[in-house]
């Protein structure tokens with residue numbers, strides 16, 4: 001027998017009533033990101049990704065509430081089976097069972113509550129039931145519906161397929177998905193209209209993004225190029241990591257509190273995605289690349305911004321309309337929830353991202369203010385050449401409003417999955 005096995009046995013015997021020493025909810029939120037990143041479909045689009053995280057954290061919260069009277073290990077086991085089952089459900093078509101099982105298998109020894117004990121059986125049943133409850137509530141929530149999309153005329157400001165994008169925009173049905181926590185009709189949050197073509201703000205935004213968002217921009221600093229890169233990956237994954245950085249291990253022994261916080265965060269993100277899609281598919285606004293590559297003069301001032309070979313730094317431009325920026329909406333929503341938990345905007349938050357685009361590698365940034373992080377996140381899309389600046393500001397405001405409403409409803413409606 002190897003030494004490592006002996007050590008494991010010794011620890012196992014000595015700590016039969018112990019539990020996983022980390023925050024079990026953070027463990028599963030992190031597993032959800034890893035699984036999203038690593039699924040054979042290469043990660044979901046933004047609204048389904050946010051939706052899946054909300055389902056996972058909803059099931060976790062249900063299991064945490066139902067197992068609250070048990071030992072820490074009991075709660076952790078209940079939560080783990082809830083997360084495992086709802087992840088399998090969310091990824092049903094992806095043949096991801098082995099990876100989801102591996103995530104559960106690797107945490108079970110740390111939890112240390114045997115599956116064949118009375119307690120173990122009870123906790124497992126609570127977790128499974130929680131997942132089933134969420135799956136049932138979400139069975140017909142609109143996410144699987146076919147909603148057709150027809151491109152508008154190729155006039156200035158009208159959204160068109162951008163180079164390298166999918167033939168049809170991503171998930172047009174996402175605007176009709178049932179919100180989490182009984183938020184009601186999402187259209188009441190719809191962002192005000194973007195600036196008109198005749199507004200100076202419109203022209204300024206076009207000129208700005210053409211200069212600082214171009215692949216080979218001569219006016220964007222190296223730091224700002226990295227800003228575009230570091231924020232590029234899924235906002236759901238990034239903002240859950242930022243939340244982890246702020247919360248640390250402070251909720252490790254308070255499973256229900258941690259579950260509540262992460263459900264608030266991920267419900268707000270999912271609701272923000274639905275609201276962003278409502279706004280996007282209401283205004284159906286074109287992306288910078290479409291505006292700049294257009295060959296005629298279309299600005300009312302007659303300024304010629306045409307450059308048919310203009311290429312944004314972040315490629316391809318995502319396959320959905322410009323206004324509002326989803327990234328910014330997610331940042332507005334997440335920062336509002338973290339701010340509420342934190343009791344203020346001042347934080348010490350660090351996150352890293354392994355940037356695969358242009359082989360940039362691992363970048364790390366630290367923030368002392370959530371507002372600063374949300375603003376930089378929004379700005380990153382202009383540096384990336386994929387959004388007009390007004391799409392960012394409106395996105396933050398939209399996300400903030402949706403998150404505050406989600407928090408307001410949460411205590412009474414958290415189990416309206």
Ligand SMILES: *[C@@H]1O[C@H](CO)[C@@H](O)[C@H](O)[C@H]1NC(C)=O
Pocket residue numbers: 114116
């Ligand atoms: C429970 O399972 C363990 C192995 O995981 C086994 O050693 C033990 O005998 C089982 N106990 C019962 C009551 O079945």
Ligand SMILES: *[C@@H]1O[C@H](CO)[C@@H](O)[C@H](O)[C@H]1NC(C)=O
Pocket residue numbers: 185186187
């Ligand atoms: C939401 O409200 C809008 C505007 O009043 C209405 O057209 C729409 O049908 C409502 N949607 C739902 C799901 O109730």
Ligand SMILES: *[C@@H]1O[C@H](CO)[C@@H](O)[C@H](O)[C@H]1NC(C)=O
Pocket residue numbers: 215216309310311
């Ligand atoms: C940008 O610069 C790279 C070299 O750094 C060059 O290969 C590429 O053609 C340029 N792209 C555009 C759109 O100008």
Ligand SMILES: *[C@@H]1O[C@H](CO)[C@@H](O)[C@H](O)[C@H]1NC(C)=O
Pocket residue numbers: 295296297304305306307308
């Ligand atoms: C506008 O600029 C583009 C690209 O430089 C050029 O091809 C086009 O001829 C210009 N249009 C007019 C009307 O000057």
Ligand SMILES: *[C@@H]1O[C@H](CO)[C@@H](O)[C@H](O)[C@H]1NC(C)=O
Pocket residue numbers: 030033034037233237352353354355356
């Ligand atoms: C997901 O993939 C991105 C790269 O696309 C990486 O930066 C990030 O760290 C990954 N997230 C997790 C949780 O593995």
Ligand SMILES: *[C@@H]1O[C@H](CO)[C@@H](O)[C@H](O)[C@H]1NC(C)=O
Pocket residue numbers: 354355356361362
């Ligand atoms: C970053 O991603 C690249 C490409 O997937 C990979 O080769 C590399 O090992 C990753 N680096 C780290 C530190 O994870």
